[in-house]
Each structure stands twice: as structure tokens, then as C-alpha cells.
Amino acid sequence: MYLKYCQLILLYSVNFVNGFGFFDIGNTFNHLNKELYSLASDWNGDVKTRWIEQELDHFNPEEKRTWKMRYFQRLSYWRPNGTIYLLMGGEGEASSRWTATGIMYELAKETNGAMFVSEHRYYGKSKPINTTDVRNFKFLNSRQAIADNVKLIKYIKSWKMLNNSKVVVIGGSYSGNLAAWTRMLYPEIVDAAIASSGPVLAKKDFFEYLEKVNDNYEQYGTSDCLDNIRNIFKRYDKLLQSCEGIKLLKEEENICQESDLTDRKNQQVFFSYKVETFVTNSQYGNTKMIENHCKNLNESLKHKIPQKTSKPIFWVARKRCYYYDYDTMIEEYKDKRNDWVMAWIYQTCTEFGYYQTTSSKSQPFTDNISLNFYTEMCSILFGAEIDEKRIDAGIKYTNEFYGGRRPNVTKVVFTNGDLDPWSTLGVLEDLSYNAPAVVIPRASHCRDLFSNRKDDIEELKEARKHIKYLIKNWTEAGDFLSI
Structure with missing residues (x-):
């Protein structure tokens, strides 16, 4: 059940510096x-x-x-x-x-x-x-x-x-x-x-992706790193379950007051953004980057310092805060400046899947990025005929045709x-x-x-x-x- 009355939602135009929030599906x-x-x-x-x-x-x-x-x-x-x-x-x-x-x-x-x-x-x-x-x-x-x-x-x-x-x-x-x-x-x-x-291998629910991120941080991070990560994300999850928690999270994470974090999709946008640094260190980084990230996490937790984030994704420049909103993210994808994003999402919807979910229990990020987060995007962006049945058919064809x-x-x-x-x-x-x-x-x-x-x-x-x-x-x- 979603919280509905934590705040009065104000509708207004938002301009992002960069509108891509969920972690890499083809960049x-x-x-x-x-x-x-x-x-x-x-x-x-x-x-x-x-x-x-x-x-x-x-x-x-x-x-x-x-x-x-x-x-x-x-x-x-x-x-x-x-x-x-x-x-x-x-x-x-x-x-x-x-x-x-x-x-x-x-x-x-x-x-x-x-x-x-x-x-x-x-x-x-x-x-x-x-x-x-x-x-x-x-x-x-x-x-x-x-x-x-x-x-x-x-x-x-x-x-x-x-x-x-x-x-x-x-x-x-x-x-x-x-x-x-x-x-x-x-x-x-x-x-x-x-x-x-x-x-x-084309695959719809690509839960193994975050399992590998988990393994990397377990193998190359500090001894307490995975426990710290789990605690951080469990706390996010708990805060998002109450009006008081959402208010505190917005203060700590510099989230725009207009962000409706009672909405499940917006919560998933938030979680996908928070996973990005861990993903980037595994996909493009090296073992030293993972180790240093763990050390920085430890210091931040010890001194209660907010986590430093990468370049401002979902950043509202004029208000200097983060605006996590699924619908606005979708509109950003539709902007002609981001046509390469639309092209790649279309290929995932019709051929490959590759959706990096948190459905596995062998990862520390809680189960807050669902398969529906991605699959519903296909129908929203490309029409009702690009539904989950079409995604499944495309993946099946890809694997049968290429082996x-x-x-x-x-x-x-x-x-x-x-x-x-x-x-x-x-x-x-x-x-x-x-x-x-x-x-x-x-x-x-x-x-x-x-x-x-x-x-x-x-x-x-x-x-x-x-x-x-x-x-x-x-x-x-x-x-x-x-x-």
C-alpha cells in the first residue's frame, strides 16, 4: 500500500541537467x-x-x-x-x-x-x-x-x-x-x-547483474563493506515507508520537496540512482576503485556525512535539489536530444531485455527495482503493443536465432x-x-x-x-x- 497524504504535490515544470537516472542499460x-x-x-x-x-x-x-x-x-x-x-x-x-x-x-x-x-x-x-x-x-x-x-x-x-x-x-x-x-x-x-x-544471452530479468556487483564488493571491498551497504539501503527502504521518514530522507539527500516519494515508481527511480556508483565501479572501474569506495562509505557512516554523489542526475538547477519523478524521466527520454536513449530502450524492449532488477536476494540493495519498472516503460514509450508478451517473444527469437x-x-x-x-x-x-x-x-x-x-x-x-x-x-x- 502506498502512502498518499504525506504532502501536497505541486505540479511545475522541471529542467534536468541530465535526465538519465536508472543504471546503465546500454551506455x-x-x-x-x-x-x-x-x-x-x-x-x-x-x-x-x-x-x-x-x-x-x-x-x-x-x-x-x-x-x-x-x-x-x-x-x-x-x-x-x-x-x-x-x-x-x-x-x-x-x-x-x-x-x-x-x-x-x-x-x-x-x-x-x-x-x-x-x-x-x-x-x-x-x-x-x-x-x-x-x-x-x-x-x-x-x-x-x-x-x-x-x-x-x-x-x-x-x-x-x-x-x-x-x-x-x-x-x-x-x-x-x-x-x-x-x-x-x-x-x-x-x-x-x-x-x-x-x-x-538475451534475458528479461537480469538479476545476475547486481549479484556480480555484490560479489565484487564482497571480494575487493573492505571487510565490513557489504554490511554497510545493506544497512544504508535498508534504511532508505524503511524511511520511505512513512511520512516522517520521507521528510527526513528529503532533508538528508537534498531532494526537492515536490518529489512525491510516496509513489512506488518514483521510489524506484531513487533506488536506481543510488545504485549507480556501485554499478559504475564494477562495470567500468577496477578493484582499487571498489576498495576506495568502501573506505569512503565507512568514513561517511562513522562521521554521519551524507554520501557524495556523481554528476547531478535529476538535478533541478534553479532549485539546487534532486527531483525524482518517473513521469518526468519518461518525458526526458522522449526529447529528441535523447534519441539514442529511446533507440536503445526500444532494442531492449524488442530483442534483449537486459533489465537489471533487484529480484535476487544475493545483493545488498533491497528489492526496490522491479521488472515492471522497465517493462512498463516499453508500453509507455512505444505503444501498448510493445508489452511484456512482446518482450518475451523478442528475447526468445534472439536466443533461438543467434544461439x-x-x-x-x-x-x-x-x-x-x-x-x-x-x-x-x-x-x-x-x-x-x-x-x-x-x-x-x-x-x-x-x-x-x-x-x-x-x-x-x-x-x-x-x-x-x-x-x-x-x-x-x-x-x-x-x-x-x-x-
Whole structure:
């Protein structure tokens, strides 16, 4: 039963600095691209931006409409018989900086390769159709995206200087799936693939995500960290059960008075925001970040200091307070500036699920982020026909079509960091001699796609070396195997 009379709700217009509150359901490409700008050392502007005409629907000959897909190319290191490398775009804007650092860049240098980066349809500047109309998302799915990349590869291979070159596709997170699936569906076109941190198993209730976060904090945090986390979240839960508790919580957490925290959905928005730091440290961080976070939690509890938060999500600048409101969050998603968010949520609703709930008891965050929190969003954003039945059907089709954790594929290396919560949906054991799994101790999401840094652990550096060896071996780049 929800509390209804704790306060008089005032309706007014709210402007967020950033409207994305629940934890990451598909922000990998944007996050990783930000890192590239500080890491890309070999950046001299010799990258070309190109466009290729694509069919709106590759599988319906009666659909005649076309659109322009953006991609980047760099041929600085190409020499005759060099390999073609394509980094496949995912759920965000593509970055040409992948041609200046990272594992693709190193492979291209070591094998006289040509580098390309594609941009996924409906993301970045590759917009097939007006995405402000939700009906137009029907052309957004992984099969269409794979077909886009296959057409790009065929076009590149039509160049006289590259028509005899081997092709390697590379992807991370969702695009790691795409890389493996492209090799599986088009082995006559793609010779090998790197599938980094790919959650190849579609799953609606992805409760394992927070279980992994729990395990990370138990293993790498301080001895009392998990108990402290449980106590913090249990206290949130208790405070939200009474008018007096809500009043106190608003004072402690600087929550706008207008936030109706008697509403269950708004409470879930609050909890999902509070989980974010723990999620970020596991998905993108390292063991030291987890340990330091635990130490900071301990100090905060000892001295009764409010928890420091990250950049102000749900922040009302003019009132300098947090406004947790589900309906306003939904309206933010619909804003055309956030069309990439709408695109990714649509893919979760129709293909993948990936909803990170608190339904498991093996996590410390209480059970306050339900499956309905996500599934109802699908119908609200995309219409009543995108209901839970449609979500289930999409997930079933995805797993049956691609094979889940056991895709029928060779010459793909599946890499995962064992710190990464997404790894629980990935390939963690060898499928065969020519489809190995590389699990990297204490590494997080997609870290193998980057170049070595001084503070990288040795296991990560060795994994990158092994991945490059496999790709060279599979593409018969024999002249370069000693590098």
C-alpha cells in the first residue's frame, strides 16, 4: 500500500541537467568513446569521414527507401595484402578515435591493415528515418545492423587494392554480440572476430547483474563493506515507508520537496540512482576503485556525512535539489536530444531485455527495482503493443536465432573481464579450439579493446597480446606473427 497524504504535490515544470537516472542499460559506447579523447596519441587527422547508402529494410525487397550510414576510414598503415579491420558501432555515436588507439589500431599497425569504424543505424548521425515518431523504430534491430555492416564490407572489398584482404570485425558490449553474430551469419565475408564483453544471452530479468556487483564488493571491498551497504539501503527502504521518514530522507539527500516519494515508481527511480556508483565501479572501474569506495562509505557512516554523489542526475538547477519523478524521466527520454536513449530502450524492449532488477536476494540493495519498472516503460514509450508478451517473444527469437551462449561459430575470440557484471550473460568457456573464451581477472567492461597503459594489470596486458596472436593466426598474417 502506498502512502498518499504525506504532502501536497505541486505540479511545475522541471529542467534536468541530465535526465538519465536508472543504471546503465546500454551506455557503453558513449562511455568508452569519452575515454578515447585522452588516449588517442596517434591522431593526425588522416581519418576520412565517409557515407554509404543503405537499404532501410535489407530483408524486404518491396521497401525501396534508402538512407546514408556514416563510417570512418584510415589507411595510414595499409600495405598490399594487409588485413581489413572494422570496429562495429554500437548503442551510441561512433568515434573515429578508435583508429588512433586500441587493439584495432595496434593490429592494423602490426599487420599493415586498413581501419574502418561503422556507426549503428539510429545512433549518432546515422539516422535512417525520423526517430521522433516511435513507429519508425520498427527498422531498428540487430539483424538490420549486421546487414548494414555486411554491405559496407562488400563495398570495401570491391576496391581493387583490398579485394583480396582478410576481414576482421571487432565489437564491444552489444557490438561485441554483433561482431560474433556477423562472423556466424556471414563466414564467407568475415574471416575472424573479436567479441569483447558481449552479453550474447538475451534475458528479461537480469538479476545476475547486481549479484556480480555484490560479489565484487564482497571480494575487493573492505571487510565490513557489504554490511554497510545493506544497512544504508535498508534504511532508505524503511524511511520511505512513512511520512516522517520521507521528510527526513528529503532533508538528508537534498531532494526537492515536490518529489512525491510516496509513489512506488518514483521510489524506484531513487533506488536506481543510488545504485549507480556501485554499478559504475564494477562495470567500468577496477578493484582499487571498489576498495576506495568502501573506505569512503565507512568514513561517511562513522562521521554521519551524507554520501557524495556523481554528476547531478535529476538535478533541478534553479532549485539546487534532486527531483525524482518517473513521469518526468519518461518525458526526458522522449526529447529528441535523447534519441539514442529511446533507440536503445526500444532494442531492449524488442530483442534483449537486459533489465537489471533487484529480484535476487544475493545483493545488498533491497528489492526496490522491479521488472515492471522497465517493462512498463516499453508500453509507455512505444505503444501498448510493445508489452511484456512482446518482450518475451523478442528475447526468445534472439536466443533461438543467434544461439545464446553457444553460437555456432568459429574464429571468434570471446573476451570478458571477470569484474564486469555483463560477463554473466557472456561466453565464459571455450566453445571450441577456434572459438575460445578469454576471461581476464580483475578487468572490467571492454578493457581489452584499449591499448596498454602503465597502470594496467599484467593479466590484461597478456590477454591483449593473446587476442592479437589469435587474430593474426586466423587471418594467416604469417609475416607478422613474430611481432
